[in-house]
Every structure is written in C-alpha cells, then in structure tokens.
Amino acid sequence: MTNLTLKQLRYFEALARHGHFGRAADACAISQPALSMQIKELEELLDTELFERSARQVRLTAFGEEFALRVRTILRSVDELTDLARASRGRLVGRLRLGVIPTIAPYLLPAVIGNLNRLYDGLEIHVRETLTSKLVQELADGRIDAAIVALPVSEPFLCEVALFAEDFVLIRPGEDEGKPVPDRETLRGMRLLLLEEGHCFREQALSYCDIHSARPRELLDGSSLATLVQMVGVGIGVTLIPEMAVGVETRCASVSVARFNSPRPSRTVGMIWRKTSPLAKQLLQVAEVVRQSGDALRA
Amino acid sequence: MTNLTLKQLRYFEALARHGHFGRAADACAISQPALSMQIKELEELLDTELFERSARQVRLTAFGEEFALRVRTILRSVDELTDLARASRGRLVGRLRLGVIPTIAPYLLPAVIGNLNRLYDGLEIHVRETLTSKLVQELADGRIDAAIVALPVSEPFLCEVALFAEDFVLIRPGEDEGKPVPDRETLRGMRLLLLEEGHCFREQALSYCDIHSARPRELLDGSSLATLVQMVGVGIGVTLIPEMAVGVETRCASVSVARFNSPRPSRTVGMIWRKTSPLAKQLLQVAEVVRQSGDALRA
DNA sequence: GGTTGGTCATAAGCCGTGCTTATCATTGCA
DNA sequence: TGCAATGATAAGCACGGCTTATGACCAACC
Numbered sequence A, B: 001m002t003n004l005t006l007k008q009l010r011y012f013e014a015l016a017r018h019g020h021f022g023r024a025a026d027a028c029a030i031s032q033p034a035l036s037m038q039i040k041e042l043e044e045l046l047d048t049e050l051f052e053r054s055a056r057q058v059r060l061t062a063f064g065e066e067f068a069l070r071v072r073t074i075l076r077s078v079d080e081l082t083d084l085a086r087a088s089r090g091r092l093v094g095r096l097r098l099g100v101i102p103t104i105a106p107y108l109l110p111a112v113i114g115n116l117n118r119l120y121d122g123l124e125i126h127v128r129e130t131l132t133s134k135l136v137q138e139l140a141d142g143r144i145d146a147a148i149v150a151l152p153v154s155e156p157f158l159c160e161v162a163l164f165a166e167d168f169v170l171i172r173p174g175e176d177e178g179k180p181v182p183d184r185e186t187l188r189g190m191r192l193l194l195l196e197e198g199h200c201f202r203e204q205a206l207s208y209c210d211i212h213s214a215r216p217r218e219l220l221d222g223s224s225l226a227t228l229v230q231m232v233g234v235g236i237g238v239t240l241i242p243e244m245a246v247g248v249e250t251r252c253a254s255v256s257v258a259r260f261n262s263p264r265p266s267r268t269v270g271m272i273w274r275k276t277s278p279l280a281k282q283l284l285q286v287a288e289v290v291r292q293s294g295d296a297l298r299a
Numbered sequence C: 001g002g003t004t005g006g007t008c009a010t011a012a013g014c015c016g017t018g019c020t021t022a023t024c025a026t027t028g029c030a
Numbered sequence D: 001t002g003c004a005a006t007g008a009t010a011a012g013c014a015c016g017g018c019t020t021a022t023g024a025c026c027a028a029c030c
Helices: A006-018 A021-027 A032-046 A062-088 A105-119 A132-140 A184-189 A200-208 A225-233 A243-250 A280-298 B006-018 B021-027 B032-046 B062-088 B105-119 B132-141 B184-189 B200-208 B225-233 B243-249 B280-298
Strands: A051-053 A058-060 A095-100 A124-129 A146-151 A158-173 A192-195 A238-242 A255-259 A266-274 B051-053 B058-060 B095-100 B124-129 B146-151 B158-173 B192-195 B238-242 B255-259 B266-274
Touching (some): A006 A021, A021 A032, A062 B032, A062 B062, A095 B062, A105 A124, A105 A243, A146 A200, A158 A280, A225 A238, A238 A243, A243 A255, B006 B032, B006 B062, B105 B280, B132 B146, B146 B280, B158 B200, B158 B225, B225 B238, B266 B280
Parallel strands (some): B192 B238
Antiparallel strands (some): B051 B058, B158 B266
C-alpha cells in the first residue's frame, strides 16, 4: 500500500481549480490519463470520492471541498519550505550560539553583537560566557556554534582562526604612575593578583612571568578582571589585564596603566568552531566582524 | 529537476528525531543507503545543509531546526487528511444541501431536520424551498445535493426514490362539517382555491378533478396552503391540502376536514438526486429518515 | 600505531511506479 | 443517428528509488 504523495495533492488541487481533467493536466504539464490515474489513486487511498464526475462537469464533493481547503494550506506550507531555504541560503539565519571567555566577553561583545545585528537582520544571538575548556566541550556537544577564545586551543576536531594579537598591560596603584615598568623578574617579586584556576588568561600571565603552575605561589584569586583592578586600586597588589579591558576597567579606578617593554606579554584572540560545521563560510564572516570589532576597540 | 516529496520530508523528520542514519532508516523501514540518498537529494534540492555530519553524530543545523519545525507541522496536517477521510467515510459529513417543495417543507422539515441532526452530528443542513422545476435545475447545477419532491420527476439524469404516498383531503368551511363529501364531478362545480401556477400540488389537484391545464378556469391563487385554508375559513371556497398539512393548517382555522371516497387524490413524496452523486449511499439513509419522519407525521 | 568497529557515502543492479500515446466508452447535442 | 467532447483504460517504456555489497573515514583501543 503506497502512501499519499505531494504530487497527488498538487494534481488534486489543479483539478479542483479547473474542474476539468484536460485543462488541469495541461496546468500540471502532464497528460490527461496521468492525472486521471493519480486522482483515482488518491481517491482509492482515501477510500472516498473527491469529485463527482458527470458527463459535462467535474465537481468537488462536499468532502472534496473540505479536503481542498486543507490541501491548499499544506501546499502553501510546502512551498514556503523552499522559499525559506532560498532566503537563508549562504546567509546566517535563525540563531547563532556564540561562546566567549570571560576575559573577552565584557569588552568585545557589545561591539560584536551590535555589528552582527546590523549585518544579519533578524539573527538571534545566544551568548555563553565560560572558560575555554567548557566552551570546547559545548562545541563538541553541539550546544554552541562557535567560540571566541585565546588561541591556541589545539583540539583536533576544531578549526581555529586567529583574529588579532593583543598585549597585556600592567595595572598598578595610581601612585605608581611614572615609576619604571618592571621586567619579568621584578614582576615575579610583586604581589600579582590573578583570576582563579581555569582561566586561560591566568596561565598566560603566569607563563609570562615564567611561573609554572606546578610551582604554586600565594596568589589572591579574584573572580573577574574588574575585581582585580579594584583590588589594585586599594593597594593590595598589581595585576595584568588585556589591552581591550583597559578602557572599561580603569575608567573608574585609581590605578595606573603601564605597557611592558619587550618581551611583552600577549595573547592571540581567535575564533573556533567544529570542522564539520556547515556554517563554516558564515562563521568566517562572523570572525571578520569580530576582528574588526576588536581592532576598533584597541584603536 | 525533481520536486520536494513527502517521502523526503518523512525521512528527514525521522533522521532529525533519531540523529542517526541507521536507526532512522530502520524507523522508516528502508535501508540506510536509501535514506542517505533521499536526504542528500533533499539537501541538494534546497541547496542547503540540513544536517551536520560528524563521525559520531548527525545533528541538525540551525536552518535544519527551523525546517524541522515546519516539516513536523506539515506532516501532521497531511496525516490529518487521511484521518479526515477515514472519519467521514460512508458517513454524511460537512454539509447537506436539501431542496424541498413548498407544499412539503413546512410540515416535514421540522421533523426531518431534527432527526438528521440527531443522527449526523455536526452536519450542516442547508434548505432550499422552491418549485420542483427550479430544484431540478439546481440539482443539475450542483447547487443542491438532493430534493424532496412529489414524484415522478422523470429527469434522466436524476435518480428518484419513493418515500410514501399521501392522500389529499378536502378543506371546507367549518359549517360544512358532516355534509356529504363531494365526488370529482361535484368538486369541479365548487370554487376550488389552489396555489399559483408552477406548484406540482396544483397540477395534481387539477388532475384529480380532471381539469387540464389546457382548459383554464377562474381560480383564486393563494401563495401558500396556509393562505388557502384561511380563505376557506372565511367562506371564499374550498381547497385541497395534503394529509401532512392537516395538523398544522387546520389547528387555528374554522374549517372542516373531509376525506374523499375512492378514488382518492394523492401524491407520492420522494427524494431525488443526481445519478452521478457520490453521496448516493448516504442519501439513501437520508431518504429513510425522511420516510420515517413522514410516517410519524401522518400517524 | 596498526587494528577494529561503527557510521555514512557510493556503486551496481533490479523492480515498480508513473509517464506517454493510442484507444475505448459514455454522453450530450445537432 | 452520427458526431464531438470528455474521461477511463490499455500497452509500453523509462526513470526513480530500493536493495545489497562495498568503500571511505574516523574514533577508540589494545
């Protein structure tokens, strides 16, 4: 027993509209017998007569009328499917689930989201802010489409594109303004405030100071860069923050900002997504938007 | 270029649900390659990727999600089509357009409509009350489904079923009560009030009196049996009415009812519909309802 | 690091469906 | 009664879609 076919519904609709087998068949660009057979098949399938055939006329039965109403709705919905596909082809559509690490999100996201909204009308942007390792897991699980993180991540199933390099700056109490900038050895002797375990930014900072995680030091852990800067402001120690955070975080704090002499600490900000993602092309566009947003932010 | 198929949508839905080609294929009772091919075809048709295939998982893309929502709605609607057909198979459904002649309608319809409504839940009954000739035309045009008329109609494209025979009774002024019932000759000498031209009941009465329409007589034409009875009540003449009208029409009139000796005038009430009507089976049921209603009315 | 199991894609072959043209049956009309 | 119109039926053919068999790829696991 064969099933209902869209073709049958299309033929039916044509016959309902024309009330004439020959003309309906023409409209469907098939021969009259082909249409007759499909209609017959449809009626047998439903075990109901849809048309009343008299010598001169083909008329819908009462049930046929009801049927036709529903069929027209269905055919319209089906046509909308292909329209939907055509409209969204090659463009970002629907929903973009973006992961961002905490040391990037507050600074970069406002600009990125603004630009994406301007570029992709109607795009729904979900943001997930958490540590890199969790973002990687969520990418693997398909819970997010892409993530903005510090590279490298080096997951074999991920593809990563570098967007821009970004220096770290030293935040000291306001009264240190103008004092010589410490080098790495000097820095190691200072009370360095860092984010808690798990933040890549923490590892990057430690790595610059040549402090290995294997060799624990007494460090005050703050939950965010903002907290760290505030703590510096009241004289508890010094900290590093990425360039993009300077504007936001030092505006209302009595701290001084100092750039390191080379070698300068830095990180590479980039985007990652599953190699298998069919959004690859669109994500490259998104990456470009992020890059520009980042450039504008540091300028 | 081939078109979208319901089959493809069904396979797509299965794959979306199972996230696994093999299991989805099982669910569809086909082989895995068959499903793969149809999905591929669908994606090529839409020129969009619906699924993200990685080694371990098959996941919907964002567009696929949106697509799946719509597809599920469509498939539900399509399934409803066959449900609708099954539910209405062999039963009267939707709308019944019934024509009735004026000398039957007021007496028979209340009972008929009540019984039909009780029997066919949700049936929408349209009634058209007019002369037989117009009803026949409306049947031909497909504007009504069946008609209750006096037989015979003898139209070759119509099928007719007799429901019951019904005598005509004589309506005389109240003071004639008990007087001998006139025979046909006597009747011809009386002032006989009849409906206007076109009513079959008029022809039947004339025919009983052996007055042929070719031989015009001065007759007062009333627009309805009720009018005629009222006129009889004020002494203008006598009239004939069908048995089923007696209860309603003589209740509030000072007239006397007399039954003829044989040969008694009578008519055959029946139902007619197009021979081509697919409602034939159901209309036979309706006819049975009408017959019972008529029997109850005359009892 | 080869091997194995799992998974989806591809290939080859076959069967059935649906199309075409040709023809028939019916009916309304001249 | 014969003709024109219309839908149904028949025969034949071609293509689409299914099956089984096999390939490609990747992950996981000794």
